[in-house]
Amino acid sequence: MINVMIVEDDPMVAEINKRYLSKINGFRLTNIVNSVDDAIRILGKEDIQLILLDIFMPGKQGLELLTYLRTNELEVDVIIISAASDLERIKKALRYGVVDYLIKPFEFERFNAALVNYQQKTRFTDKLEAVSQQELDNYLLLHRDETAIIEELPKGLTKDTLKQVWEAVQELKEIPFSTEEVANAVGISRVSTRKYLNFLKDLGILDVKVIYGTIGRPVYQHEYNQSKEYLIKNFL
DSSP: OEEEEEEOSOHHHHHHHHHHHHTSTTEEEEEEESSHHHHHHHHTTSOOOEEEEOSOOSSSOHHHHHHHHHHTTOOOEEEEEESOOOHHHHHHHHHTTOSEEEESSOOHHHHHHHHHHHHHHHHHHHHOSSOOHHHHHHHHTTTGGGGGOOSSOOTTOOHHHHHHHHHHHHHHTTSOEEHHHHHHHHTSOHHHHHHHHHHHHHHTSEEEEEEOOSSSSOEEEEEEOGGGGGGGGGTO
16 A cells, blocks of 8 residues: 655645545555645655655645655655646656646546556565566566557547447447447447557457357457546547
C-alpha cells in the first residue's frame, strides 16, 4: 500500500483528489493539508511515499516543498496537480524529479493514468536489487510510445461507430466479454465490431485472449485495461 498526502489549499479540489484516489487500489490517503509548512510537519512524523502537490498556495508555494524534499534527500515522490501551466514552472518541477504533472482542470482518466503508471514503476523498483539493460530500458521507456499516438482513426473506422462501441465496452468491461456481445449491443456485424475492438487493443485499452472450445470457432475474450482508457479521448 502506497501512503499518499494531498497538499492542496482549495477544499473542493482536495475533495476531488481524495475521491479520485479512493477509486484506485493500492493507495492509502494519510493526510490532507493546505500548506507547505503543514506538509513538512507531517513528513517529520509519518511515512509518506507520494505527495499530490499543488503549486499555488498561500505562504510557501508547492515548488518550495519540492526544494525542501530534495535538499533534505527525502525519498518521497511527487505528482504535481496545479493550474500552473507556464513552462518555467513545469521545467523546474521536472528538474526536481516530479513523476508526473497534471494541469487543472483534469478528468479521472488522466489522474488514474498518473497513479497507475506510478504504481507500476514503484513495483518494478521495489522488487529488484539489480536489473539487466533490457529491464532498465523497458522501465525507462514505459509508456513513452503513448506520446506518438496519432489522433486520426484508421481508414474504415468512423467516430460515430467508435462512440457506440466504446459505450458498449463501458457496459461490459467489468468481466471479460466477446466480440459477439459488443456486436449485439451496437447492432453491427461481428466483422465490423472486430475492427473497432482491434483498434482498442492496439491502443492498449483491451487485452485479447483466445479461448478454444471443444467444437466450433475460437472465442476472442476481451479484458479491459483501465490504466489506458484515457487514450480514447484522442479519438472520440
